[in-house]
Amino acid sequence: MDELLGPASAPVRQVLLKVHSRCNIACDYCYVYQHADQSWRDRPRVMSRATIDLAAARIAEHAGKHDLPFLSVILHGGEPLLAGPDVIDYLVRTVRAAVTSHTKVAFGLQTNGLLLTDRFLELFAAHRIRVGVSLDGPAAANDRHRRFADGRGSHAGAARALRRLNEARHRPLFGGILCAVDVANDPLEVYHHLLTFDPPEIDFLLPHGTWDRPPPHRGPDQDRTPYADWLIPIFDRWYESPAPQTRVRLFESLVSLLLGGPGGAEGLGLGQVDLVTVETDGSLEQGDVLKTVAPGAPATGLHVRWNSFDEYLDHPGARARQAGLAALGAECRRCPLVQVCGGGLYAHRFSTRNGFGNRSVYCADLAAIIRHAARRLAADLPPPSAGK
Incomplete structure (x- = not known):
């Protein structure tokens, strides 16, 4: 497989910094704390200033070497606000001071x-x-999973934060809402509740799982499509809206890919994944979703003290994320939907028997929503001109 993948060809453009490795709530679906990889237990709670300095130097090194016009730095956890304002202030100042090239860091x-x-x-x-x-x-939907360790729900606090972000003076800071899909909830009720906060963007996230540990409601009957059935009513409401003020990242990516454009969501399309994760101890890792696969699955053995982001890009895992069609199993490569589906999210293909050479555990759901969106688009597009 390594020979087929070849070297990575896209530089890192997204750096996810794990500024704190613990959380103040206990979501029962959390891929960091509730799945196979438990490496968080052995990591520092907060990223030290020495590690921040090293990470900033690596970011600057990579931006300069690849002459990047733009690079995104995402502060993550755990819960990143547990790191405190002083740590976050130091981190941002240090990264911006280190990047002396023309690169714009967001x-x-x-x-x-x-x-x-x-x-x-x-x-x-x-x-x-x-x-x-x-x-x-809404509260009942959110608090089924997103609870404090003592069982109290977190909806009221999250809603308060969203209202603050939607105040005129804070609105420029508002990035959007991330919503994990639970098919036990009414989809349109969830969607309309999220819209009450007037977010600039909503991102729907499928629950993480593998063939060894399937997600909820995704049982052995592969003809069932519970997640597509949940998402399709929201897609239709979004698609039929005359002038949506809120972007839905999953749907925008889907429509763009169907029309031959680029994707914008990691779990769709064959685009190259340009993300590296820096843990609180400075380890360079692949995406967090691999924590659902096996202990140590995201690990690369690399560290910001000794290794550059280019060395990370030469890791087999990073190369697989940039190999497009070549990284997929034979069944996916033959599929007529592969240019849009892209095999789904990398970790969702995993089984201990075949590694990542399987179709997605969400294959039927992805196919159903792609075909539904394609039908909606086809009905609205003008017919081809005669003679062409």
Whole structure:
């Protein structure tokens, strides 16, 4: 397989910095804490200033070597706000000071919102950090999974943060809402609740799982499509909206790919994945979703102290994420939907028997929603001109 993949050809353009390795709530589906890889237990709680310095130097090195016009730095966890405003302030200042090339560095942060105070909002405004908040719908829907360790729900705190971000003075900081799909919830009720916060973008996330450990409601009957059945009513409502003010990343990516354009969501299309993760101890890792696969699955053995991002890109895992069609199993390569589906999210293909050479555990769902969207587009596009 390594010979087929060849060297990675796209530089890193997204750096996910794990500024804190713990969380203040206990979501029962969390891929960091509730799945196979438990490496968080042995990592520092907060990224040290020495590690921040090393990471900043590697970011600057990579940006300069590849003459990058743009690079995104995402502050993540755990819950990144647990790191405190001083750590975040130091990190952003250090990265910006290190990147002396013409590269524009954009900062984002993904949070549950429960610790979003005035001090954080002032800091984010000063540094132009865009903030995404995780919310799974109305209180009953959200609090089924996104709870404190003592069982209390987190909806009220997340909703309070979203209302703050939607105030006129904070609106430029508002990145959007990340929503994990639970088919036990009413899809349109969830969608309309998220829209009440007027987010600039919504991103729907399928629950992570593999063939060894399938996601909820994704049983042995591969003809069933519970997740497509959940998403399709939302797609139709979004598609039929005369002037949607809120982008839905999954649907925009799907439509773009169907029309021959680029994707914008990691789990669709054959585009190259240009992300590296820096853990609190400075380890360079692949995407967090691989924590659902096996202990140590995201690990590369590399570290910001000794290894560059180019060395990370030469790791077999990173190369597989950039190999497009060549990285997929034979069944996927033959599929007529592969240019749009892209095999689905990398980790969702895994089984201990075949590694990542399987179709996605969500294959039937992906096929159903792709075909539905294609039918909607075909009905609205003008017919080909005569004689062409």
